[in-house]
Amino acid sequence: MTGNPVTASSNRASARPAASSTILSIKGLTKIFGGLTAVNSVDLEIPRQSIVSVIGPNGAGKTTFFNMITGIYEPSSGTVDLDGVSLVGMRPDQVTQAGIARTFQNIRLFASMDSQENVMVGRHSRLKAGYIDSLLRTKRFHESEKEAEDVANLMLEFVGLARFRHELATNLPYGDQRKLEIARALATSPKLVLLDEPAAGMNPRETEELKSLIRRIRDDLGVTVCLIEHDMRLVMTLSEYITVLDYGSKIAEGLPHEVRNNPKVMEAYLGRGAAAGEYGKEEILKGGANA
């Protein structure tokens, strides 16, 4: 996308030659549930190897927006292109195969599996071995299993959970479960990872760890990150570009400081009075408090 201020800044992190500076291009994305327009004609361009955020008050349509990108909902209209390939109409597993992985707002780990197996499931779509290979225990099967295990261990190490490898996923502390979801998503070798409220329920120390983890995902793995988040401090310090949704429509976008000072955003979060300059808006939107 030309003229996007983030493009230039994200180039410094660019490790691979990029076909185009935009990795995900969304145009006019709309979802209508019965009479309710949950997401109304939203455009979004995510630059390659950037960290961008989608924010908005509760019920603004952020998760619906994610669900449309990942194929869980089919958009009522609009287009989603990942590196020039249209994702509309794909099943979630095909979207994952195409290169988008995600985590969930309410943690969705596989309860009866240990951490390692959880992450190994994430590798599913990249393994070459099939049904017959599994039955006959061919060479390809053994290679695939080894690959799955290696990737799982690597990713567990990456998010700092290597010591919990054989612990049941549900036994992990809450913050670690969120990290495990991130490891599982990364095991799919995505181009873009969507994090749905990764900091929800985390204490300040865990949030700091998460912040550096998200940066490492971009810097070390070269994966583009898009997050939905309520923690303003996290969003403002981490994101290179922010899109704000309210009542399903995009009301603002831009660099963190631009968004922070946008009257429409203040209005959406704090009500009309705050937007007019009362009630210490600065403190709230600078990240002095969690919205």
Place this chain on the structure above:
Amino acid sequence: MTAIRPGSQPPVTAPDRSIALIVLAVISSALLLISQESSWLSRLPSALANFLKNPLVASLVLTFFLANLLFAYRWNASLWAKLLVGGLSLFLILPWAGRDNTSVLDLAIQIGIFAALSLGLNIVVGLAGLLDLGYIAFFAVGAYTWGIFGSGQIGKVLTYFKDNSANNGPVVAVGGLVLLIITALSLRAINRVGGKRTPVANWAFLLAALGLVIGVTLLVRGLVMLAAANAAGLTSGVNPNFFWLFLILAIAAAASVGVLIGLPVLKLKGDYLAIITLGLGEVIRVLANNLGTYTNGSQGITPIGSASVPWFNSLAGAIGFSPDQYNLFFLYFVVLIIIAVIVLANMRLDRSKIGRAWIAIREDEIAAQAMGVPLVQTKLIAFATGASFAGIMGVIFAAKQGFISPESFILNQSISVLSMVVLGGLGSIPGVILGAAVVTILNISLLPSLGEATASLNLPPQVNPAQLQRLVFGGILVAMMLFRPEGLLPSVRQRRMMHEDDDPSGNMTPQDSIAGELNPENAAEVYSPGVATRADNERGGGTQ
């Protein structure tokens, strides 16, 4: 016994029980052989002989003998002792005991059949989490596949077509073939136009699927008409040696029906899936009832042939089987081999990416799909795999009974296989085999013999065990689910899930009491799908 904690080493090693195992095996084998052998019984004092002849005692002796196999599997004993006990019991003593009293072999084959059914249903319900209440339909498909061709029924079908249709077989066959090719080509074209990226209109697929079904039907009908000329040659079915081919064909037939039934219903979940599979299971039974031309309707098909291997028959003869029991002896060993193959396939699938995908779907469909697991395809594989196990055992069932009718495939059978899976332990291979054995022994041997043993007491019907079999069985199921909901031999997963809150300090919990006899090391190793544990190879022997 401590709760199994991930990553923790088994704290205690149970004493080696090789000697105990062998002693028990010898005692139980001796008891079994004596109680089944009329010539030996007659030499015993009559009081003792009568005691051993008591149906309940005989049934308990048999149960005790079979329990040895469980001990051999679970106890901490040296490998040679386990293999010796398992091997001798299965390959020598059981067939030997069965030559005088065929009910022993009959029970063993019945256990084998239900073990295979349970293993198949375990994949669908236990691993993939799809509650299938019509599972017995696949068993029926396998049974009828061999039943029709292995008996005079095929001759009757051909004669019917010879008498009732104009001589247009070639036209119908060629028409069907052409339709088949056209739809196959158009499906390919649809696929190419649509590609993987964009959805293809549902109607296009529906039309193509319809064309495919009609094409296959016409082709088969045409071929049947063509073959009708040879009806006279098939009045007693195809050559019995085609039995082997039909084992494979039944797998294919049952798997195809599994996919056909699965395609429309697998979008549903939970209760809805259960009800619709129940309905489709009944549809298959009603079809068997109403397609009288092919299945002989409610009167059933009989006699159904079975393969025979000459040297095997002479072996049976040498041991002392009478010629009409050769077939049972032969099928017993076929069942053993098939079970071994099924267990191996089950374990391998389970510990692979397919197995992980099944469990992922069971735990959370949306998350599984978001991680790249194709839902419909993975569920269909589960359905088809489970169905194929039932299909191959259907052939065995038809060959063993020599008679099949729709009555053999009623809803009750589906429920009873499900109860075996749940009783044994959802998702646990040794568990469901044990579940199948326990339920089959209870239903076929123990409970009926309880009735026989008390028949002479002239109890009033209200308290007569003969009348109360189902009640007793129901009571056992209820008690099991209350006190040991994870099943007799739960999978490690289930165990870990259900016993997270157990006191880890080593106190025995009520739930652990049945397993309390066991060696914790073994218990920890009841294998975990998706993760290879050590001692895989050890576990294979003597467990079926």
